[in-house]
Amino acid sequence: MTSLLTRPDHARADAARPRPLVLIATLGGVLAALGPLVVLAAVGIIGWFATDAGVHGAPRDGMRVGALVWLAGHGSGFTVLGARVTIVPLGVTAVAVWSMWRLGHRVGDSVSGHGPDADRISDGERDFTVPTAIALFFAGYAVVAVVVASLAAGATADPSVPRVLAWTFVLTALVAAPAIAVGSGRAAIWAAFTPPTVRAGAAVAGAVLSSFLVVSALVFLVSFALSFDEAATMTSRLHPSPSEAGLYALANAAFLPNAALFSGAWLLGPGFAVGGATLVSPGAVVLGPLPVVPLLAALPAAGTPAGWVGAAMVLPPLLSAVAAFRRLRRRTLPWDQVVLAGCGGGLVAGFGFALLAARAGGAAGPGRMRFVGPFVPDVLVHAVTACGVGALLGACAVVLLERRARPVRDTTAATTED
Structure with a gap:
């Protein structure tokens, strides 16, 4: 009877044995890719049936x-009526990023038992668990x-495989790799060897970038809400059925992150183009004929904007200063490291x-619509300047408050001793 109640040694050994690293990481990459793909294929089938009740074509056309x-969403681009479209629906990319992070974190948690433990890693033993898992994850994806x-692929689409692989590599490096490192616990071990200034700068960079992206999205949403009637009028020109209108709205939603980034470029000053020889900025708006896309209803009227519109350019450095101040005010660092972390984090953001x-x-169609997007070189200069200077000011505010509070603490300590 005791043999039935006592677990055999070989059973305990099998339970303690970690699952194969190759299988876990490769399967994680495959599932991370298949998740959003299956959802979009299902939406394609629903759209195929909703448009003409399945009279034309076959379900595989919707899946395609x-x-x-x-x-x-992975940068492949496609061809429509002979015109190359390279603009990326970043909403689809965001879903792929979310899927990569979730599956990557699970892969990291599953492979945490592989390789040396924390003590052996601290002693300098090499650990290839995370790099191997990242490579296998990329291979599966x-x-x-x-x-x-x-x-x-086909004569009417022609997606670019090299661009898809390049985007997959970048997404794996920027999203899946950190997720696997965090899930496996290696990120915490490696962070312990990172200088405090670097950790503080990374926190500032993340806070500045995320706050600026949120405000950029809010600015676009407010502008779109104020022009919602015009967007509805644009949609009505196409005479869609209710189901077609819903699918068209979903297609526009895939480009909401693009619109938020366009809005951020506008806040920085350089602005963006919506076709050849066009300009949308706080100082001037030059437009031409536009396609019937409801998101474009948020564009300002052509001409010279009111003088107060230029005040919006104060937002990026102000947001950077507030974000850096909030991230640095509770960190016990010397004043020079606080300033360095603030300025460096702002520049990185x-x-x-x-x-x-x-x-x-990217290219959104033929002719003049081949030129759509922010003016990247100018945006780079303005973004680095605005975020860097703003974060530097926030760090300086932390230093000044700390120095002003130091005599008060010294006086309080002296009074307590007396």
Whole structure:
């Protein structure tokens, strides 16, 4: 009877044995790719049936459209009536990023038992668990991307496989790799060896960039809400059915992150273009004929904006100062490291926004619509300057408050001793 109540040693050994790293990481990459892909394929089938009740074509046509949208979210581009469209629906990319992070974190948690433990890593033992998992995750994701691109390719679409692989590599490096490192616990170990100034600067960069993106999105949403009647009029010109209107709204929603980045470029000053020889900035608005896209209703009227509109350019440095102040005021660092962390974090945040803005534009159609997006070189200069100077001012405010509070603490301590 005791043999039935006591677990055999080999069973305990099998339970303690970690699952294969190759299988976990590769399967994680495959599932991270398939999750959004299946959802978009389902939406494509629903859209195919909703538009003409399935009279024309077959369900696979709807699935193919969903696959092309998924590929477009990975920078593939596609061809419509002979015109190359390279603008990326960053809303689809955001869903892919979320899927990568969730699955990457789970992969990291599953492989945390592989490799040396924390004490052996601290002693300097090499640990290839996370790099191996990242490489296998990328391989699984890339295989799905190549297969989907091959199946969805055709004379009327022609997605670019090299661009998809390049985007997959970048997303893996920027999203999946940190998720696996955090989930496995290695990130916490590595962070312990990072200088405090670098950690503080990274916190400032994240706070400045996230706050600026949120405010940019809010500015666009307010502008769109004020022009909602015009957006509804644009949609009514197409005479869509209720189901078609819903699908069209969903397609526009895929470009909301692009619109938020356009808004951020406008707040910084350089602005953006919505076609060749156009300009949308706080100082001037030059427009031409525009496609019937409801999101474009948020554009300001052509001409010279009112003088008070230029005051919006104060927001980026002000937000940067507030974000840096909030991140640095509770950190016990010398004054020079506080200033360095604030300024460095602001510069990194400005550079990061410029990179995002560079991915927000592209060709949106033939002719003049081949030029849509922020003016990236000018945005880079303005973003680095505004965020860097603003974060520096926030760090200086922390130093000044600390120095002003120090005599009060010294006086209080002396009184207590007496």
